[in-house]
Amino acid sequence: MNKNSQRVLGVVAAAALVLGSVALTTAQAATKSVTLVYQGPLTGTDAQTGQDELLGAKTAVQMYNDSNPAVKVTLITADDQGEGAVAGTVAPGVAANKNVIGLIGPAYSGASIASFPSYKATRLTMVSPSATRVTLTDAKSPDNGFPFFHRVVGNDALQGPAVVRWSIDGVSSPKVYVIDDQTPYGTGLAQAATAYIKKMKVNEVGSDSVVQKTSDYTATVAKIKNSKANVVIYTGYYPDGGALAKALNDSGWAGVFAGGDGVLNDAFIGVAGKAAAEGAKFTAPAVPFETAATDAQQVAFTKATGLKTAAGHVYVTETFNATNVFLSCIKLGKLTRAGIQQCVATGTFLALDGKTVLKFTRQGEVVGGAPVGGFQVVKGIIKYFGAV
Numbered sequence: 068m069n070k071n072s073q074r075v076l077g078v079v080a081a082a083a084l085v086l087g088s089v090a091l092t093t094a095q096a097a098t099k100s101v102t103l104v105y106q107g108p109l110t111g112t113d114a115q116t117g118q119d120e121l122l123g124a125k126t127a128v129q130m131y132n133d134s135n136p137a138v139k140v141t142l143i144t145a146d147d148q149g150e151g152a153v154a155g156t157v158a159p160g161v162a163a164n165k166n167v168i169g170l171i172g173p174a175y176s177g178a179s180i181a182s183f184p185s186y187k188a189t190r191l192t193m194v195s196p197s198a199t200r201v202t203l204t205d206a207k208s209p210d211n212g213f214p215f216f217h218r219v220v221g222n223d224a225l226q227g228p229a230v231v232r233w234s235i236d237g238v239s240s241p242k243v244y245v246i247d248d249q250t251p252y253g254t255g256l257a258q259a260a261t262a263y264i265k266k267m268k269v270n271e272v273g274s275d276s277v278v279q280k281t282s283d284y285t286a287t288v289a290k291i292k293n294s295k296a297n298v299v300i301y302t303g304y305y306p307d308g309g310a311l312a313k314a315l316n317d318s319g320w321a322g323v324f325a326g327g328d329g330v331l332n333d334a335f336i337g338v339a340g341k342a343a344a345e346g347a348k349f350t351a352p353a354v355p356f357e358t359a360a361t362d363a364q365q366v367a368f369t370k371a372t373g374l375k376t377a378a379g380h381v382y383v384t385e386t387f388n389a390t391n392v393f394l395s396c397i398k399l400g401k402l403t404r405a406g407i408q409q410c411v412a413t414g415t416f417l418a419l420d421g422k423t424v425l426k427f428t429r430q431g432e433v434v435g436g437a438p439v440g441g442f443q444v445v446k447g448i449i450k451y452f453g454a455v
Contacts, residue, residue, distance in 0.1 A: 089110035099162065100139040101402055102166045103128070105175030105386070106157070106182070106349055107197075108149030109222070110282070112306040115334040116149065117174055121374045122198055123356065123386030124171050124366070129371035131394045138397055142390075147173060149304070151181035151251075152344050158185035167191065169393040169407050171386065176200035176252040183212045191215060192408045194392050199223045199328065199352065200255040204430040210251070217411060217420075217427045219388045221437035222351035223252075226327055227259020229439035230350040231269060233455040234298050234325035236441075242388040244296035245274045246287065248303025256302040256327045272296050280308055284314035289316065304329040311339025316343035318451070323348060329444055333379045334447060341447050349442040356383035359420045388418045388425060 106126045107117035121144065128142045145161050147154035154173060162185040170186065170193045173179040173342060179198045186193060195203075195218040202208035203216055235241040243264060247257035254276070264271045273294040277287055288311075291299060299315065299322060301308045308330035315324065316339070324343075326335075328351035336344040356368065356377035368377055379382045393418075396410035417423040426434045441455035 071203040083400040106145040109146040111148035113149035119380040123383040125371040127390035149350040155176035158182035162189040193388040196389040217271035228263040233441040253303040258304040267385040301326045305332040305335040312339040312343045
């Protein structure tokens, strides 16, 4: 199936879900039901990220509805394929659905930027589990979602330095090469990483900017090898990151391949191949669900998703947290877009672990930021090493 066909199907599917929710909530009006939307890539090359995140949203809603609340919550989805061009066509339909009182997402930075006009115009509050571009919360930037966009993760001003620290950890005389994928997320993270490299006087031997879905990385690999780099930091997403890692490995390059949260995904191993993926390092402002969840939450996860464990799935915890922000407001009787916005902007919420307090700044950042974790492929499995 070609990309254009995938985009059309994604838009049609999202529209069907959004429209379907109107009939559902109308039928359930007597039992008091409101609707939340998860927006992210559910089809296309980046689908694994969205499918992973959706697990967290399903778990949070399952636990809430199982508590026999006065107001039930219906969860629907909007598939933007992680692309701004698709998000720009999906968002108007979501925004027009008056039953929707909150949006979990968007998952990607570029998709967020494209969605903002529709959501700001209709005053629909967003809480993203994973969009990290710094400008999304900058009221002075044309990319901003202020005052309706919020996120439960730290932004790339935190992740940029972390990915540099983690990538060179244990490397003698690191020589770093930075590559972005020309997306809003990729360029933003690359800028943050490069700024830290210069500040800390790390030896950066080169950089490149390679468009997404490049089919041949021969020229890029040649530049890296000629630079004598022993560390490559890729700031795009896992489909292209895996292809680049494979090309480097096939060329005989020996060094540390690293990436940010866009590359952190089990699907990276499948694209790169086990040999190329082994030892790869990633960062993300994320904590694995299976690390943070209680036994009861693990049981709820299985009930909601049909999966025994969340291991190998990314941003499940953060999507649970983003969803729970809305659910906490609904418990307080905030059942309109205006009420949700006021509650999210001023409220205090608990994260999955029941201890971490989430509160947003006026700009929509989580107060105090969020720790950035280090991950690495060890014997074919991505392992979590804690904050880096």
